[in-house]
Amino acid sequence: MLQTTPVTIEQTPNPPDVCSAPPPRHxxxxxxxxxxxxxxxxxxxxxxxxLRWYERIGLMSHIDRSHTGQRRYSNRDLDWLDLVGKLRLTGMPVADMVRYAELVREGENTxxxxxxxxxxxxxxxxxxxxELQDTLAVLDRKINFYADATGVRYHEAEGTAR
Amino acid sequence: MLQTTPVTIEQTPNPPDVCSAPPPRHxxxxxxxxxxxxxxxxxxxxxxxxLRWYERIGLMSHIDRSHTGQRRYSNRDLDWLDLVGKLRLTGMPVADMVRYAELVREGENTxxxxxxxxxxxxxxxxxxxxELQDTLAVLDRKINFYADATGVRYHEAEGTAR
DNA sequence: TATGGCCTTGGAGTGCGCTCCAAGCAAGCG
DNA sequence: CGCTTGCTTGGAGCGCACTCCAAGGCCATA
Incomplete structure (x- = not known):
């Protein structure tokens, strides 16, 4: 129950059918x-x-509490965290995510x-x-150069750093 | 001479031939x-x-100076900055880039x-x-939902934010 | 000669996204 | 009962990557 490895909530043990609406497993x-x-x-x-900080800044709405005041997260909260995680790795600023959260709270008129x-x-x-694919191309070229060079002792100019 | 728009050094007005070693234009x-x-x-x-900070921390080697002590950057410096820019947007920490710069300075044995x-x-x-493509799929689904819903007043559950 | 523009420096400050701390409460166990 | 474990809080602190500041040098044009 208390697994320690970080696990993506929306794992992909769903069948290899490439389909468009994968419902998150809870x-x-x-x-x-x-x-x-x-x-x-x-x-x-x-x-x-x-998690507590997310709640304080309004990135999550107030989470249900147990009778002793401890947080009790729901599947919906997990879904929301999954989305937040995805948005986070796009580099979206937290403030923008908070803005989105506010819009969701405000209802359908948003x-x-x-x-x-x-x-x-x-x-x-x-x-x-x-941009990243562009970068990948540059990396490929440099990596190829070093792959050739290590073992062949060869030289090509590269950006200065002397 | 003093253009104000940020310009990628390695522009792409090169012919539409999709080739593998595009030499940066200076x-x-x-x-x-x-x-x-x-x-x-x-x-x-x-x-x-x-730029001055990059030099101080060793991400660039010492730049040539004019007789009055002002920095004079070379094409090689521009190439290096181009690489740094690419690495930067991969999210590589500056410290790692500095490490790479040191390796370059140390010579071929690195x-x-x-x-x-x-x-x-x-x-x-x-x-x-x-990861980003994954995120893109999620965004596509949500955007489609909102595209349908705005004008059709429809409802689908989404992560909580009440 | 004076004014403005561009450059120099070391060091201090900023904004973001966490990250941690101290103090304290509640439940479970021997 | 005491101890541990897990949770609570407001607020302070941290690391990164810049970002800015104050004070000053050099030089071209008026």
């Missing part, structure tokens, strides 16, 4: 979904500090704005991927 | 390559502060280590691209 079924903070730490790889925010993000992500 | 030919810091600012989009560093970086970049 550790426990809806109805019994009540996770302590340390369980969420184990599932997400985030620290408890970070659909248009959410749409625009996500669309802008998608553009950024695409640009980012393109 | 603003001035070798021999007349002597750029002031503000020119480099214009070319790279970095600030003068950052080829193997440079190779390994770049290879590790390439692995990271590939993983990163995969």
């Amino acid at each position: 550790p426990r079924p809806d109805g019994q979904d009540s996770y302590t903070i340390s369980e969420v730490v184990a599932f997400t790889g985030l620290t408890a500090h970070t 659909f248009r704005e959410r749409y625009e925010l996500l669309e802008a993000t998608r553009r950024d992500v695409r640009a980012r991927i393109a | 603003p001035r030919p070798d021999g007349q390559d002597s750029y002031t810091i503000s020119e480099v600012v214009a070319f790279t989009g970095l600030t003068a502060h950052t 080829f193997r280590e440079r190779y390994e560093l770049l290879e590790a970086t390439r692995r990271d970049v590939r993983a990163r691209i995969a």
Whole structure:
């Protein structure tokens, strides 16, 4: 129950059918979904500090509490954290994610704005991927050079760093 | 001479032939390559502060100086900055780039280590691209949902943020 | 000669995203 | 009962990558 390895919530042991709407699998079924903070730490790889901080800054709404005041996360919270994790690795600033969270809390009349925010993000992500592929090409060339050179003692000019 | 728009040094007005070793084009030919810091600012989009800081921390070797002590950057320096820019957007920490710069300064006997560093970086970049493509899939699904919903007033569960 | 523009330096400051601390409470166990 | 474990809080601290500051030098044009 208390696994220590950070695990992506949305694992991919789903069949090799390349389909478009993979529903996230949860550790426990809806109805019994009540996770302590340390369980969420184990599932997400985030620290408890970070989880509490996310809540403080409004990136997560107030989490349900046990009768003793301890946090009890739900499957929906896990889904949200999964999205946050994805947005985080696009480089989206936390402030923007908070903005999105506010829009979600405000209800359906913010659909248009959410749409625009996500669309802008998608553009950024695409640009980012393109940049990275560019970088990959440069790395490939340099790596090939060094692969040839180590063992052949050869020289090619490269950017200065003397 | 003093263009204000940040310009990628390695522009792509090269013919649409998809080839593997694109030599960077420089603003001035070798021999007349002597750029002031503000020119480099214009070319790279970095600030003068950052350029001087890069030099202080050893990410660039000491740059040539004019008789009055002002920095004069060369084409080789521009090439190096181009590589640094690429590595930077892979998320490589500055300290690692400094390490690589040191290896380059140390000479050919560090080829193997440079190779390994770049290879590790390439692995990271590939993983990163995969993550981003994953994220892109999530964004696509959400964006489609909002595209449908705005105008159709429809509902689908999404991660909680109440 | 004076004014403005561009450059120099060491060191201090900033913003972001965590990260940690101290003090304390509640539950479970021997 | 005492001890451990896990959780709670507000607020302070940290590491990274810049970013800026104050004080001053050099030189071209008016």
